[in-house]
Amino acid sequence: MAEYDYDYIVIGGGSGGVRSARIAASYGAKVAIFENNKWGGTCVNVGCVPKKLFVYGSRFSEAPANAAAFGWKLGEAEFSWKTLIENKNREILRLNNIYKKLLSKCDMIEETASFVDAHTVEAAGKKYTGKYILVATGSTPKVPDVPGKEHIIVSDNCFFLEDLPKRILINGGGYIGVEFANIFKGFGVEVTQIYRGELFLRGFELECRELLAEEMRSHGIDLRFNCNFVQITKNSDGSFTAELSDGSRITTDMVMAATGREPLVEGLNLQNAGIIQGKGGKIVADEWCKTNIENIYAIGDVIGKVALTPVAINEGHALADTLFGNKPRTMDYKTIPTAVFSQPAIGHCGLLESEARKEYKEVDIYKSQFTPMKYTLGGVKHKTFYKLIVERSSQKIVGAHVLDSDAGEVIQLLGVAIKGGLTKQDFDSTVGVHPTSAEELVTMRTKEPDPVSN
Numbered sequence: 001m002a003e004y005d006y007d008y009i010v011i012g013g014g015s016g017g018v019r020s021a022r023i024a025a026s027y028g029a030k031v032a033i034f035e036n037n038k039w040g041g042t043c044v045n046v047g048c049v050p051k052k053l054f055v056y057g058s059r060f061s062e063a064p065a066n067a068a069a070f071g072w073k074l075g076e077a078e079f080s081w082k083t084l085i086e087n088k089n090r091e092i093l094r095l096n097n098i099y100k101k102l103l104s105k106c107d108m109i110e111e112t113a114s115f116v117d118a119h120t121v122e123a124a125g126k127k128y129t130g131k132y133i134l135v136a137t138g139s140t141p142k143v144p145d146v147p148g149k150e151h152i153i154v155s156d157n158c159f160f161l162e163d164l165p166k167r168i169l170i171n172g173g174g175y176i177g178v179e180f181a182n183i184f185k186g187f188g189v190e191v192t193q194i195y196r197g198e199l200f201l202r203g204f205e206l207e208c209r210e211l212l213a214e215e216m217r218s219h220g221i222d223l224r225f226n227c228n229f230v231q232i233t234k235n236s237d238g239s240f241t242a243e244l245s246d247g248s249r250i251t252t253d254m255v256m257a258a259t260g261r262e263p264l265v266e267g268l269n270l271q272n273a274g275i276i277q278g279k280g281g282k283i284v285a286d287e288w289c290k291t292n293i294e295n296i297y298a299i300g301d302v303i304g305k306v307a308l309t310p311v312a313i314n315e316g317h318a319l320a321d322t323l324f325g326n327k328p329r330t331m332d333y334k335t336i337p338t339a340v341f342s343q344p345a346i347g348h349c350g351l352l353e354s355e356a357r358k359e360y361k362e363v364d365i366y367k368s369q370f371t372p373m374k375y376t377l378g379g380v381k382h383k384t385f386y387k388l389i390v391e392r393s394s395q396k397i398v399g400a401h402v403l404d405s406d407a408g409e410v411i412q413l414l415g416v417a418i419k420g421g422l423t424k425q426d427f428d429s430t431v432g433v434h435p436t437s438a439e440e441l442v443t444m445r446t447k448e449p450d451p452v453s454n
Helices: 015-026 041-046 048-069 081-102 175-186 206-218 309-324 353-359 407-419 424-428 438-442
Strands: 006-011 031-034 107-109 114-117 120-123 126-135 139-141 167-171 190-195 222-225 229-234 240-244 249-252 255-257 261-263 296-298 338-340 345-350 363-370 384-391 397-404
Touching (some): 015 041, 015 081, 015 126, 041 048, 048 081, 048 175, 353 363, 384 438
Parallel strands (some): 006 031, 031 107, 126 296, 167 190
Antiparallel strands (some): 114 120, 338 345, 345 397
C-alpha cells in the first residue's frame, strides 16, 4: 500500500499550478490538483488574457482618425460594451476548457483545500495525503482601508461591468492602474488617475515613465500625483465624491483601486503545516521554491518574488523537473522581460540605467526618440523611445527599455538577446528591417555623454 494517496498535491489551478501539475504527471507522478474557482486562475479569468483583449478593443477608437490620414473615409464609429463582454466571456470559457484538457492525467478536484498537517490537506470533508505539496494560490487585489471603501471596485470587477461609466477615478500607479486608465480612456470614459508617489510605474526606466505620462495627458487622461484616497462618499444621484490627501475633491461615476495585490492564503490553514509567512502574508520560499517545511513548496504571486504569470509558469515547471524529472533547476530572475500594455506600451528587460551605474564601473547609453511612420501622415500620434544600456568593458547589453505601441513584442526578443549575452557589436552588425521602428535598435551608434560628476 502506498505511503501517500498522491506523489504531488497542487493547491491552485492557475497558470503556475497547472503547469507544475501537468509536467509532474508527464513524468509519471500521481497528481491531484485543487481549484475552488475557474481553471486558469487570475491570468485567464480576471487578468492578463481578458485585459489584453480590452487593450486591443480600446485601441480601435483611434482607427478612424488614423485611417483618414491614409485616405480612408470611415462611417461614424459605434462601440458596444455588451458585445465585447459576450465575446470575451466566450473566449475565456474556451481557455477554461483547454486548461481542463491539459490536466487529463491529473485528478482535478474542484473544492477548497486546506492543510491538516505537512502531508495532508482536507477538502469538502475528505482528507488527501501527498508526498509533496505545492501552494500555487496566487494573489488578490487589495482595497485601501478608507471610509467608503465599500464603494471601491478592483480590477477583477472591471471584466464584468454591466455598463461603462461616463467617468472613473483610478487610484494606483502600478501597471494595472496605468493599463486600465488607458483602456477606459480608449472606450470613451473620462479618466482621472491618482498616485501617492511622484511618478507612476516605479521600477521601470525613468524616461519611459515620463514620456508615457506626457502621452497620457496629451490624450486626455487627468494624471494627479502625490495624492491618495482619504474618503469616498456616495451621492444622492448615484455618483461618488473622493476626498484626496491634497485637499481636492473629485466627483465621478466609478471609483477603482489598483493599489497592489496580496497573497491569497486565507483559509489554507498554513499554520497546521508549520509554514512560515513573511511580509504581507507571503509564503517564504528559497531559490528552489521550498518553504521551511521540507516537502512543501510554493510558487507564483503567493511568494511574490516576481508577480508575473510567465514567472509562476517557469517556477512551476522547474519545480516539477526537480522533483520528478531528475533535472534539478531553479528559476533565473535576472533577465525577465516584462511590459505595461498602456498606449503606447512600455517594455523592460534587465537593468535600469541607475542600477547599471551602481553595479558596473562604467556603462554606455544609447537611445532614440521618434514618431513612428504609421503616425507621420496625421491622425492620433504616439511617441516611440528605445534605450540600450551597455556594460562598457564587455560591451554586453545589460538593459533594454522601450516605449512603443508594440513594446511587448519588441522586448520579448530583446530579452533573448540580453539573456544570451549579446553585445552592442552584435546589434551593430545585424542588418535592420527597413522601414520599421525596431530597426533603430541596430542603427543607434551615438553614445550619450557620461554624466558629469559633482
